[in-house]
Amino acid sequence: GQSLEQPSEVTAVEGAIVQINCTYQTSGFYGLSWYQQHDGGAPTFLSYNALDGLEETGRFSSFLSRSDSYGYLLLQELQMKDSASYFCAVLNQAGTALIFGKGTTLSVSS
Amino acid sequence: GAGVSQSPSNKVTEKGKDVELRCDPISGHTALYWYRQRLGQGLEFLIYFQGNSAPDKSGLPSDRFSAERTGESVSTLTIQRTQQEDSAVYLCASSTDASSGNTIYFGEGSWLTVV
Numbered sequence: 113g114q115s116l117e118q119p120s121e122v123t124a125v126e127g128a129i130v131q132i133n134c135t136y137q138t139s140g141f142y143g144l145s146w147y148q149q150h151d152g153g154a155p156t157f158l159s160y161n162a163l164d165g166l167e168e169t170g171r172f173s174s175f176l177s178r179s180d181s182y183g184y185l186l187l188q189e190l191q192m193k194d195s196a197s198y199f200c201a202v203l204n205q206a207g208t209a210l211i212f213g214k215g216t217t218l219s220v221s222s
Numbered sequence: 223g224a225g226v227s228q229s230p231s232n233k234v235t236e237k238g239k240d241v242e243l244r245c246d247p248i249s250g251h252t253a254l255y256w257y258r259q260r261l262g263q264g265l266e267f268l269i270y271f272q273g274n275s276a277p278d279k280s281g282l283p284s285d286r287f288s289a290e291r292t293g294e295s296v297s298t299l300t301i302q303r304t305q306q307e308d309s310a311v312y313l314c315a316s317s318t319d320a321s322s323g324n325t326i327y328f329g330e331g332s333w334l335t336v337v
Contacts, residue, residue: 142324143324145324145325153330154226154313154328154329154330154331155265155313155328156328157325157326157327160324160325162324199264199265201324203324204267204280206278208253208270208272208278209255209267209270209278209281210255210267210324210326211267212257212264212265212267213264214263214264215263215264
């Protein structure tokens with residue numbers, strides 16, 4: 113089966129950089145995805161890594177190391193609006209549906 | 223439609239009653255997913271539909287839960303004899319096809335409260 117581990121909470125101040133780690137166990141690997149969910153809102157796609165290395169999208173970057181079954185989401189120049197929950201996810205063994213971690217709640221203060 | 227549409231947005235029901243939740247995926251999306259999210263928790267996979275293939279029901283927590291989808295259109299999630307532990311937001315998502323399964327688009331969810 114699939115399992116993902118990520119910290120439950122992270123706090124930071126505006127303008128800072130924060131890294132949210134994710135380790136996974138999966139019987140078939142198709143890539144690591146990250147989703148953001150604001151309180152009471154729908155999860156939205158942030159990034160996807162199929163290969164090792166860093167993917168950058170504006171202030172957000174995501175990293176993957178397949179040999180370590182590890183990835184992280186890096187958020188730079190934090191803003192108050194970045195306060196949200198962040199989920200890492202991998203596809204299930206059949207390669208059909210995403211299985212999500214329990215999420216990391218990021219609180220950004222001024 | 224422009225996005226995934228779900229209804230009702232909020233539902234309060236009495237324990238033991240049946241409820242139906244509806245999802246209208248993004249037009250042209252062949253893959254459709256249902257997830258459950260309890261308050262402050264992660265997303266639990268429930269069921270997956272892809273075109274006319276047999277659905278993947280491996281995430282349904284009990285036989286009180288069922289879902290249907292007609293072709294590549296609307297899906298209905300039914301919970302029979304609701305229990306208080308069913309209280310959660312039920313999220314529907316869609317994607318262009320299974321190979322795009324890493325990028326899925328969620329609706330705003332149906333918030334279910336069982337009293």
